[in-house]
Amino acid sequence: MTCRLCSGRGLASLVVVLGLGVGAGSTATGQSKPATASAPGAPVYEVYAVRYATAPGLAVSSLVAGADPSRKIDIPFMIWVLKGPGGRNVLVDAGSYQGPVFERWKLADFVKPSVAIGKIGLAPGDVTDIIITHIHWDHVGGLDLFPAARVWIQRDEFTHYVDEQGQPKDKAIAADDAAMLAKLKKEGRLALVDGDAKEIIPGVTVYTGGKHTYASQYVAARSAAGTVVLASDNIYLYENLEKHLPLGLTGDQAADLRVQERVLRLASSPRLIVPGHDPAVFERFPKPGGGVARIE
Numbered sequence: 001m002t003c004r005l006c007s008g009r010g011l012a013s014l015v016v017v018l019g020l021g022v023g024a025g026s027t028a029t030g031q032s033k034p035a036t037a038s039a040p041g042a043p044v045y046e047v048y049a050v051r052y053a054t055a056p057g058l059a060v061s062s063l064v065a066g067a068d069p070s071r072k073i074d075i076p077f078m079i080w081v082l083k084g085p086g087g088r089n090v091l092v093d094a095g096s097y098q099g100p101v102f103e104r105w106k107l108a109d110f111v112k113p114s115v116a117i118g119k120i121g122l123a124p125g126d127v128t129d130i131i132i133t134h135i136h137w138d139h140v141g142g143l144d145l146f147p148a149a150r151v152w153i154q155r156d157e158f159t160h161y162v163d164e165q166g167q168p169k170d171k172a173i174a175a176d177d178a179a180m181l182a183k184l185k186k187e188g189r190l191a192l193v194d195g196d197a198k199e200i201i202p203g204v205t206v207y208t209g210g211k212h213t214y215a216s217q218y219v220a221a222r223s224a225a226g227t228v229v230l231a232s233d234n235i236y237l238y239e240n241l242e243k244h245l246p247l248g249l250t251g252d253q254a255a256d257l258r259v260q261e262r263v264l265r266l267a268s269s270p271r272l273i274v275p276g277h278d279p280a281v282f283e284r285f286p287k288p289g290g291g292v293a294r295i296e
């Protein structure tokens with residue numbers, strides 16, 4: 001079985017997907033919510049999921065372990081936006097818009113990520129930071145659309161996939177994306193994050209994820225509704241969490257499981273956990289609409 005999501009090249013090694021978990025019910029035990037490592041006075045963000053394309057007809061079994069092989073799903077490709085006070089606008093992932101892998105996917109409803117954020121009143125130059133969860137093309141390829149942004153990625157993720165000359169060290173990363181990350185590093189715009197539970201921006205903490213890629217990360221942010229967790233591809237669909245099922249293909253089920261358990265502890269409510277590719281995000285959070293979901 002191959003995982004189109006991972007690379008478009010069908011590399012099973014890239015696959016990973018989600019993991020699994022412990023039930024959403026485990027969060028309803030009344031335990032105190034440690035939430036993130038943010039200080040009490042940290043800023044509060046408006047949190048949005050913004051769809052930039054739709055991929056039709058994916059096999060659910062590639063996303064959720066054990067799913068009926070005949071089930072198909074149209075999945076959104078998203079970026080996430082943390083709109084903070086004082087003009088701090090943080091993207092979580094940058095989407096994609098060009099390149100051979102992008103072209104191979106026949107995406108529907110495509111809107112360039114830099115245009116899509118206009119739906120929440122942002123211009124590309126307004127983006128101050130981009131947190132890259134992992135190096136797959138649909139999450140990293142749009143980086144050069146945002147000329148002013150500082151880009152955050154796990155150091156181990158960067159060094160595992162990109163060599164000193166900007167060449168890919170692994171097929172999981174597209175060659176043009178590797179070159180772009182190396183260029184950002186040369187320009188001093190790449191911030192390499194050293195490990196887990198780092199509050200890299202006030203009110204925004206990153207955590208190391210499962211083995212979807214070598215050193216993926218996910219993001220917790222303070223919002224008016226509490227701590228929101230943007231899981232990215234550590235959790236593909238709500239179904240993974242809600243049925244406690246791993247990703248369809250994963251390199252490390254145990255690691256995926258641990259991520260899910262932890263995400264449930266970190267989020268102020270299970271409903272504030274946002275999976276990486278679930279169309280239901282836009283049904284559960286229907287406002288403001290038009291491919292934008294305000295997580296609240």
Ligand SMILES: [Zn+2]
Binds near residue numbers: 136233276
């Ligand atoms: Zn993805």
